[in-house]
Amino acid sequence: MAKQIVFYWDFTSPYAYIGANMIEAVARKHNRSVDWRPVSIGHLWKAIPDRTPFPKVKMDYMEHDWTRSAKLAGLPIVTVPNPFPTDAKLPRLLFYRLKEQNPTKAVAFAKAAFKQYWGEGRDIARPEHLKAVVHVAGVPEAEIVKAAEDGAARQAVLDSTAEAIEARAFGTPTFIVDGEMFWGSDRIDHIDRWLAQGK
């Protein structure tokens, strides 16, 4: 069986939102599946000795760019959700809790949560906002409270974050295709061609 495409991401990354809505079509085209692995971007960054500074002029452009890129991908986008960034701990836990039960449902939840935050600008750190999201994904509301206390889900976040750090990821989305690392939603085209050429 062909290896899965490992997809490291966090809800707070606009390019992960775009990538989350693009990677599956490319994977399917090449008979690959995607292993969705949310990480804590805060912990990932803490592990990096020296991060790229983000001057305001660059931040202004990036906001413009992710908005333009989302629109090009046909995705709703608010540019800057409120608050940005947010603490995505609870939706991450819920994702891993759902993944354990039913990976397809977990992905549906992830996409709905991404859309809520980036498409509608509503804070997914707040349980009341997550309720609308779980509805869309067909998940019972009670799962939100349970996720907050789910030790296995917590461990899964820690493990995935540690693995992303180990893989030398420094941002999200990061994709690992047969050991080859691709950073950014703008590298999904490369992944497509990489898989087509077998290298």
Add this chain to the structure above:
Amino acid sequence: MVAPLEFYFDFASPYGYIAAQRIDALAQKHGRSIDWRPMLLGAVFKVAGTQPLTEYPLKGKYSTYDFQRSAREHGIGFRMPSKFPLGTVGACRGTYWLKATDADKAVPFLKAVYKAYFVEDRDISSNEVLADIAADLGVDRAAFLAGIEQPEFKGKLREVTEDAIQNRGVFGSPFIFVDGEPFWGADRLDQIDRWLSRGGW
């Protein structure tokens, strides 16, 4: 008349080099010309508080890898120069001097400088090397060496770089403006293509 694509770049920028190999076909497809504007990224970094991509841990190593993969994808010759980054003042001034005095040679010159650096690993921070490159295009060596010392072209480079930073929001290379719309990076050429086809979105 439609506006040219404004192509800001640094001669020591690998993604600038890659984009420079692909921008002509793109401009041609949409009936646009290109206004080539070499600038000094070092001055940009100073203002922005950043440094060359390759200087960052993790990201630096990945980017060096990505330069090569990106060049390979498009069949563009590339090897990481042994001296990187380096000073590009002479290459920039030389381009502006040629633009003013022998305009047809300006683009062949800047392309040849990029190739000399990213394919042949020559030291393009040396004015002598630059004069050799110009001479290969039929430019008089002595005139070239004198040209790049003229205050007019020193001033031109300073002016373009300052304007890019102060007024255009340029913080990296390549930085391409399409009818005022900013695009940063060689990986945005496909978006520029679609932007021009659709008239934006």
